Amino acid sequence: MSGRKQFDVGAALDQAMRVFWQRGYADxxxxxxCSATGLGRGSLYGTFGGKDALFRQCLDRYESIYSEQYGQALAAHPGNPVRALEAFFDVILTRIADPSVPAGCLVAQSATQSATLEQENSAKVRDLLDTQRRRVRAALADSAADAQVLDELATFVVAVNQSLAVLSRAGTSDSELRAVARLACTTVADTLARATSGGAASD
Structure with missing residues (x-):
């Protein structure tokens, strides 16, 4: 039919996402x-609106694939924040170990280049990190620890998550990455225990 796209837009978006994931926005x-998607420049611009718009759609695509998995892991153990974080890190490390996807994380890769991104895309990356932090913070909410402690722990967990992605790109083994995640969960557990016992002692 005249004017009908003769390619799978979703598949093209997935291939473009892999390029950004592997190389980063700048490279x-x-x-x-065009090579990855099989599209000429005219078709690429006509379909996705140019590189910046395509990158933003790839971030949305990445979020749609993985965000629900992270959210389910964090919500799977109500009342047990440490177990929720263990499940969260397990999902992350399983993705990192998956040979069918590029190493690391598209969000971590993009965050390192935030200063060079178009403003809307930089804000999108920040929003993805903030969304992750809010979900982690919600998983910690059942603790009796002070709100400031929980806020700081949520930021800590997101920082560890991004570090795992960077380390994986540098060739750090799965066993080493899992050791980092275990230590992070132990740190959270110890911090919550101290904060809770300290609050109880002061009553």
Missing amino acids: ASLGAL
């Missing part, structure tokens, strides 16, 4: 994007 050339 994801239009040539590489």
